[in-house]
Amino acid sequence: MTMVNLVRFFVCGKQLDSLTAVFRTIRHYHFNSSQTSKIPDPFASVHSAGRNIVAVFWDLDNKPPRSVSPFDAAIRLKKAAESFGAVRYKIAYANQHSFDYVPPVIRVHRRDRKALNQLENKGIVKPVDPYICRVCGRKFYNNEKLINHFKQIHESEHKKRVSQIESAKGSQRVKLVGKYSMKMEKYNNAARDILTPKVGYGLGDELKRAGYWVSVVSNKPQAADVALRNHMVDMMDRRQMECLILVSDDSDFVEVLKEARLRCLKTVVVGDSNDGALKRVSDAAFSWQEIIMGKAKKEAVSVVGRWKDSDILRRLEWTYNYERERKLYGSCSEDDDQNDDLNVTNITTDEIKMDQSRAWWKLDSDSDDAASF
Template identity: 65%
Template sequence: MPNQNPDSSISPSSSEQRVAEHNVAIFWDLDNKPPKSFPPYDAAIRLKKAAQKFGFVKYMIAYANRHAFSYVPPSVRAQRRDRKTWNQLETKGVVKPDEPYICRVCGRRFYTNEKLINHFKQIHEREQMKRLNQIESARGKRRVQMVAKYAMKMEKYKCAARDILTPKVGYGLADELKRAGFGVRTVSDKPQAADVALRSQMVDMMDRRIVECLFLVSDDSDFVEILKEARLRCLKTVVVGDINDGILKRTADAAFSWQEIMMGKAKKEAVSVVGRWKDQSVLQRLEWTYDPETEKKSYYNEIESEDSDIECLSSGEYGSLLDTENDGAWWELDSRTKEVKGPSE
C-alpha cells in the first residue's frame, strides 16, 4: 500500500495551497445589485474580466429570488414600448426599415419585424420544441446521439431567439448570466434568503481554503462581518457597488463602482492593487517580530550546548588527542625539539 500522509486529511497539500493562492471567487448578490443600467451579459463579461486581473476566476456564483428574475428595468420596458410602436408603423406601411430583417436560422428576408417574429414562432420555435421532445423521450445511447446530432441547431436557435423573441418572464437575466458562465441559483422568497445563501457559500470556501480572493458584488452592509473574517484569514477582498462611502468598501481591500467596471477602469487599477498586495506580503515576510518564548528557548539551548562542550572536555573525551599533541609543558617544547634534532645535525 502506498504511504499516506497522516496530516493530509487535516490540511491541504502544498500543491493545492499554491493553486489556491491564485484562485478568485465572484459572489453576486442579484437581489441587492442587479445590472439595471447595463445589459446582463455585457455586465457579467466585464465583471469577469476585471476579476481576472486579481487571479484565476474559478467560481462565479449569483444568488437571487424569483422576483429578481421576473423584474424588468424601466429602460428595458421603454425599449419594448418603442419596439412595439415601431412594429405597428411598419405593418401599416408608414415607415420602412433601411435594410430587410434577416432570419438568423434559415436566412430568409422580411421587410417588417412582425413578419420575422411570426415566421420564427411558426417554424423555428416549433422545430425547437420537436427536437426537445425527441431528446426528452429518448434514453441511453440514443439520447446521447440525438443530443450530439441537434447540438449545433439548438445553439443556433438560442442565439437567434435571444434577439427576436421577448422573454416570457423578466428580461432574460438568468439566461444571460448563465451564457456568461455564472452559476445562477434561485432562493426562496423569504427576506435575506439570498444573503444567507451567499454568506454560507463564502464561509464554506474560506473553510476549505480553495480561493485567495473574494470578489463581492453588493452594497448590503450585512456582508461586513464576512469581509472581516476573510481578512483575518489572510484572504483578499474586492467589492463592487455604487455606494462610494459604504461600509463594505471601507472594509474591503479594494473597491470599484459599476461605472468603473463597465468602462474598463477597474482592470487598469487592479494591476496596481495587486502590485501593492505583493509588496505588502514581501514586507511581512521580511519583518522581524520579537517573540519572548522563542528567544528564551534559543537562549537556553545555546547555554546547554556550551555546557555539553565543557563536560566533554572535562570528561576526557578529547584527552587522548590533547595528550599526544601536547604531552609536555609549553616552555619545554623548544628544548625537546632541539634534543631530538641534535644528533642528526
C-alpha cells in the same frame, strides 16, 4: 534501437497481447524520435507566483445590471476580476422577484418596438434593411412576420429536438445531443434577439451564458443574503479562494469581509456607494461604472502590486515564538540553572578584590605578563 528491432522485441518476447499495441508503440516512436526533449522553464515558478484564486460573488437583489445588458455586464465584471488572479468561481444569488423584474429601460424599448410594429403593419413605415432570420436566412420587411415565421417553424422544431433528447437515455441521448448541438446553439442565438421572454428580461439565462453559476432562492426577506453569506463562509473554510470579490452595497456582508481579512484573504468590493461600510473594510473598492468603463481593470494592476509588496514584507518580518524555539533547540534544565547559581556563589572575596584592583581596560593576559617581569 531501430523500429524493426523494436517490433521483433515486442512480438518475440510476447510482451504485448495484440499487434495493435505494437503499431501504437511504433507510431509513438516514429513521431517522437525526432522531437527534442522539452526544456523546463526556469522561471515557471516565478510566472505562476502571485496568481490568486479569485471567486466572484454577485448579490443580484442589491446590485442588478441596469446600465448595460446582463451579458455585457457579466463579461466586463469577469474581465476586471481576471486582473486580480485566476477566476475559478463566478456565483450569483437572487430571489424570483429579481428575475421577474423588468428595468425601465427595457420597458421603454419594448413599448417603442411595439409601436413601430404597428406602423409597419399599416404600411406607414418601411424599414430600410430587411429583417433576416438568423436560422434559415429568409428576409422580411415586417418584424411581426419574422416573429410569426420564427415561432411557427423554428420554435416548433426546437421543441421537437428538446423532447427527443429528454426522452432518450444512455448513449442514444449523448448521440442526439451531439447531433443537435449546433442547431440548438444557432436557435438560441437567434431567439435571444427575436423572441421576448415571457417572464423578466432573460437575466438568469444571460448570466449563465456568460459562465456564471446562478441560484434562485425563495422570496423571503434576506434569503439571498443568507445563502450568499453561507456560500462565502463555506468556501473560506475549504480554502478554495485567495481573493474574494463581492458585488453588493449591502452592509450585512461587513462581518463576512472582516472574517475574510482575518484569514488573510484579499477582498474587493464592487458597489455604487462611495462611502459604504463594505468599502471601508475591503482591500480595494470600485464602482459599477468603473467596471463597465474598464477603469477597474487598469487600476487592478497597481492594487495587485501593493498586495505583492505587502506579502514580501510579511515574509521578511521576524517574530520570536518561544514554543517554536523551545521545540527546535530545547531549553536549559533546572539542574543547569542550579549549577550556575552554585558557581556564582563559590567565587571568593579574594577574586573579587583582585578584579577590583585591576583596571577595567586591562585583560587577564596583561596582568600575567606584568607578574612575570
